[in-house]
Amino acid sequence: MSSFQTLFTKMEDHTLIITINRPDKLNALNQQVMKDLDAVMDRVYKFPEIKSVVITGAGLKSFVAGADVKEFESLSKEDATALAKRGQDVFFKIEHSPKPVIACVNGFALGGGCELAMACHFIIASESAVFGQPEVNLGIMVGYGGSQRLTQRVGKGRAMELVITGKTINATQAMNYGLVNYVVPQTELLDKAFSILRVVHEKAPKSVANSIKAVNAAWNEAENGYDVEAKLFGECFTTHDAKEGITAFIEKRKPEFKGN
Numbered sequence: 001m002s003s004f005q006t007l008f009t010k011m012e013d014h015t016l017i018i019t020i021n022r023p024d025k026l027n028a029l030n031q032q033v034m035k036d037l038d039a040v041m042d043r044v045y046k047f048p049e050i051k052s053v054v055i056t057g058a059g060l061k062s063f064v065a066g067a068d069v070k071e072f073e074s075l076s077k078e079d080a081t082a083l084a085k086r087g088q089d090v091f092f093k094i095e096h097s098p099k100p101v102i103a104c105v106n107g108f109a110l111g112g113g114c115e116l117a118m119a120c121h122f123i124i125a126s127e128s129a130v131f132g133q134p135e136v137n138l139g140i141m142v143g144y145g146g147s148q149r150l151t152q153r154v155g156k157g158r159a160m161e162l163v164i165t166g167k168t169i170n171a172t173q174a175m176n177y178g179l180v181n182y183v184v185p186q187t188e189l190l191d192k193a194f195s196i197l198r199v200v201h202e203k204a205p206k207s208v209a210n211s212i213k214a215v216n217a218a219w220n221e222a223e224n225g226y227d228v229e230a231k232l233f234g235e236c237f238t239t240h241d242a243k244e245g246i247t248a249f250i251e252k253r254k255p256e257f258k259g260n
């Protein structure tokens with residue numbers, strides 16, 4: 001995989017590890033990072049050898065400390081609206097990836113960093129992780145989907161408190177809020193993700209992709225999630241992997257999924 005200016009990428013056991021690599025700026029999301037994330041996700045969609053993705057931040061201190069505030073200095077209303085829209089589009093691409101995307105949050109996940117983590121399918125946090133939407137401290141507000149995804153993940157009351165106070169929460173509180181699935185020591189972050197992804201990689205890719213779509217449909221008011229689920233369930237039955245899975249169960253053997 002050719003290199004990106006602001007990302008370090010590495011394939012391991014069919015998982016693409018994407019490390020946001022601006023540690024001296026606490027991995028703040030400037031426009032180049034957003035461009036690179038968009039481009040790398042295109043590859044995730046395209047290449048069958050990539051079965052899953054992990055997103056993390058370089059260094060021990062920060063996952064992503066937010067959008068790059070230095071790029072905000074001279075934005076007009078129109079510029080800022082367009083910037084939010086572009087960011088939302090990139091995060092939408094992550095959220096709707098047909099392959100699982102896990103955020104391994106290794107420190108600060110603030111502002112756009114918290115929004116990026118929430119765009120991933122789920123979050124594993126290190127014990128030192130800190131989450132929050134501190135945009136109000138700058139006289140602005142969430143803009144990369146945070147008002148919607150935080151509300152979906154932690155409920156209206158908690159989301160409202162976080163976005164209007166700008167207060168941060170630690171990993172244990174994030175776990176209690178249901179924002180993260182696991183809290184582990186920093187050194188075990190990637191291992192935890194891999195232990196989950198190994199299980200997912202054994203499944204039929206179509207089952208996984210359609211399951212992701214169906215869960216995402218629960219949050220899309222434009223479509224009826226139950227109808228979407230029924231359609232996706234039906235689609236699975238067109239695959240050889242479904243035939244193999246069902247036959248293997250009946251024959252009391254382990255299925256061998258081939259991805260077709």
Ligand code: COA
Nearest residue numbers: 024025026028065066067068069070108110111112134135
């Ligand atoms: N945008 C741009 N640069 C950022 C940044 C951001 N969101 N967050 C951190 N940085 C930069 C700092 O400017 C500093 O760069 P410098 O060395 O060139 O001055 C570097 O990263 C280290 O940050 P620093 O503030 O010195 O680290 P700290 O440990 O004292 O504080 C934070 C860490 C996360 C509490 C603090 O950096 C912070 O509040 N960041 C902004 C968080 C935020 O408001 N995010 C939402 C933005 S919309």
